[in-house]
Amino acid sequence: MTPLARMEITPLGDSALIVRVGDSLEDLLATARRLEVAKIPGVIDIASAFASLGVFFDGLQDFETCAAQVRAALGRKRGARKVAPRPRSIEIPVCYDPEFGLDLDDVAQHCRLSPNDIVLRHATADYRVRCVGFTPGFSFLSGLPRELATPRRATPRTAVPAGSVAIGGAQTGVYPLRSPGGWNIIGCTPLRLFDVTREPAALLRVGDRVRFVAITREKFERWGK
Amino acid sequence: MGKITVLRAGPLTTVQDLGRTNQRAAGVAIGGALDLHAARVANLLVGNAETAALLEIGLGKMRICFDDERILAWCGSEFRLRIADAELPPGRAAFVHPGEELEIDPPQHGCRAWIALSGGIDLPLVLGSRATDLRAGFGGFEGRALRDGDELPLGIAPNPSTTSRVASWGAPAEWARTASRHPILRVVRGSEWPDFTVAAQSAFFQESFTVSTKTDRMGARLEGAELRRMKNVEMLSEAVAPGTIQVANDGQPIVLLGDCQTIGGYPKIAHVITVDLPVAVQLRPNDTVRFHEITLTQAHDLFIARENNLERFRLGLRLRAS
Numbered sequence A: 001m002t003p004l005a006r007m008e009i010t011p012l013g014d015s016a017l018i019v020r021v022g023d024s025l026e027d028l029l030a031t032a033r034r035l036e037v038a039k040i041p042g043v044i045d046i047a048s049a050f051a052s053l054g055v056f057f058d059g060l061q062d063f064e065t066c067a068a069q070v071r072a073a074l075g076r077k078r079g080a081r082k083v084a085p086r087p088r089s090i091e092i093p094v095c096y097d098p099e100f101g102l103d104l105d106d107v108a109q110h111c112r113l114s115p116n117d118i119v120l121r122h123a124t125a126d127y128r129v130r131c132v133g134f135t136p137g138f139s140f141l142s143g144l145p146r147e148l149a150t151p152r153r154a155t156p157r158t159a160v161p162a163g164s165v166a167i168g169g170a171q172t173g174v175y176p177l178r179s180p181g182g183w184n185i186i187g188c189t190p191l192r193l194f195d196v197t198r199e200p201a202a203l204l205r206v207g208d209r210v211r212f213v214a215i216t217r218e219k220f221e222r223w224g225k
Numbered sequence B: 001m002g003k004i005t006v007l008r009a010g011p012l013t014t015v016q017d018l019g020r021t022n023q024r025a026a027g028v029a030i031g032g033a034l035d036l037h038a039a040r041v042a043n044l045l046v047g048n049a050e051t052a053a054l055l056e057i058g059l060g061k062m063r064i065c066f067d068d069e070r071i072l073a074w075c076g077s078e079f080r081l082r083i084a085d086a087e088l089p090p091g092r093a094a095f096v097h098p099g100e101e102l103e104i105d106p107p108q109h110g111c112r113a114w115i116a117l118s119g120g121i122d123l124p125l126v127l128g129s130r131a132t133d134l135r136a137g138f139g140g141f142e143g144r145a146l147r148d149g150d151e152l153p154l155g156i157a158p159n160p161s162t163t164s165r166v167a168s169w170g171a172p173a174e175w176a177r178t179a180s181r182h183p184i185l186r187v188v189r190g191s192e193w194p195d196f197t198v199a200a201q202s203a204f205f206q207e208s209f210t211v212s213t214k215t216d217r218m219g220a221r222l223e224g225a226e227l228r229r230m231k232n233v234e235m236l237s238e239a240v241a242p243g244t245i246q247v248a249n250d251g252q253p254i255v256l257l258g259d260c261q262t263i264g265g266y267p268k269i270a271h272v273i274t275v276d277l278p279v280a281v282q283l284r285p286n287d288t289v290r291f292h293e294i295t296l297t298q299a300h301d302l303f304i305a306r307e308n309n310l311e312r313f314r315l316g317l318r319l320r321a322s
Helices: A025-038 A063-075 A104-111 A115-122 A217-222 B036-045 B198-206 B274-280 B296-321
Strands: A008-011 A016-020 A043-048 A052-057 A089-094 A127-132 A139-142 A157-160 A164-168 A171-174 A179-181 A184-188 A209-214 B003-008 B014-016 B054-057 B062-066 B070-076 B080-083 B092-096 B101-105 B113-117 B151-153 B166-170 B184-189 B209-215 B219-223 B244-247 B253-256 B268-272 B288-293
Touching: A008 A063, A016 A063, A025 A043, A025 A052, A025 A063, A052 A063, A104 A115, A104 A184, A115 A184, B036 B054, B036 B070, B036 B113, B036 B274, B036 B296, B184 B274, B184 B296, B198 B268, B198 B288, B268 B274, B274 B296
Parallel strands: A089 A209, B184 B288
Antiparallel strands: A008 A016, A016 A052, A043 A052, A127 A139, A127 A209, A139 A171, A157 A179, A164 A171, A164 A184, B003 B062, B003 B151, B014 B054, B054 B113, B062 B101, B070 B092, B070 B113, B080 B101, B092 B166, B184 B268, B209 B219, B209 B288, B219 B253, B244 B253, B244 B268
16 A cells, blocks of 8 residues: 555635545555545545545534544554455446447557457456546546557547447547537447446446456347346 | 425526535536525525525516415525515525415525425435536436426425514525625635635735626636646646635636536635635626635634524524524
8 A cells, every 4th residue: 555655635615625646546446445444534525536535524624623633534544454355346237339339440440450350359358457537437448459559539529329439549538428529439238337226336437456357249239138 | 295396497596505515526516506605594494494495586586375374484695585576585484375476586796596395396306415416417307407397296285384574583684685796705725726826816806806697506706817737737637626716728717616526637725615605606707806815724613603603593493492
């Protein structure tokens, strides 16, 4: 875990703070876990970003008090072993048919690979969820093979279909809901990445291991039926 | 069980409450009433729990029909609310008879108000709240803004202790009327404040910014002096919150509001303090705003003072009711 001395704790307005951990995912997960386990009074929410955590408090205690408790929770020697649960492994079926992969040809052209190669490489890599945000359930995944990195589209789409699997720069991810978006769409999953009737509503959480599995159009249509 | 029928919905009327405070890990916005304090006060005035669902109204005319007797109270900007030609001032409880119609005219300035009804709007909890998440399309009434003809079920309300049209007492004026066309918003520094040029830092506090037309429940975009950083480095997205003032790549600030994303990748120059958010959420295009710096300690003291005042207000209401 990142030594406490190297972490930076900075206010986020008058009722939240940011703990900057550095960009190791394992450090981030361990830090988040420690803060959750500590159950600091007045803390109402904790959420990971890419290299930092947002810690939200109810405003009845001030920043200094909250920051001191965060430092104390992170400095504790005890319980360090228990902190990081094993990451879950989740497979996401994806249909890469051109009908769904609206930008597959553009990505292939940019990467100087065939569309088939793009699919093959995208569906064989191991990914980790680095951050959930942007829209409910939207997961930013690291682990995209370097040769597949493609800059975002110059003009974002006003409506990306729900379930679209896409590449944005060096990251990949899935649009859980129909929303505006600038990433390059290469396929679509029949899974619901965000569903308010589930608890938790988001399928993925930070730290999960993810693999994409190519499925046929028929399997996509039959999914969940 | 009573209900209200929305005869004329207006452009952006939604069901809200105090929002979703513990769903950020799933990327869900806090949402809820943009002015949480106004929602709490309006609910208290009608005898509801502060967490009860109520209406947030935007600009435009509205008409709502009641089918049973209710107490109503509202807070926000200078809307005109009338029932049977009686004016209902903000921050006062008012009695509504069965079959009566509430008529609402938009304000000269400010753009939002919160209307609480005794019993609250009785819709299912979604992820712990009845607030409408417009972007993700869930919560509230079918996950969307209200339309003409919608019928909203109301919860059971105790028999009102009075039948006078408008109560002779109410909430403090500064809680009931929150809008200002040229406000000075108090801010604390953001974590990227030191990255801005000296010129940008002084412009931020000395110049006024005009609210752009691109303003919604996610944020108020401002136009004014270009705020430049010394180095234009790309940032990793970090947590943001309502009140956070981000500076976009064009050097223009955005004040984030309740529906803002959970994370943002623009530099955070400052944050509007919690007790001034009710003013910030009333900004509408062409209003001008200035920023005034205070310390975190002062911001915290102001928040505690307001909470104490709200507690006294609660106590006063309880004494009147008993």
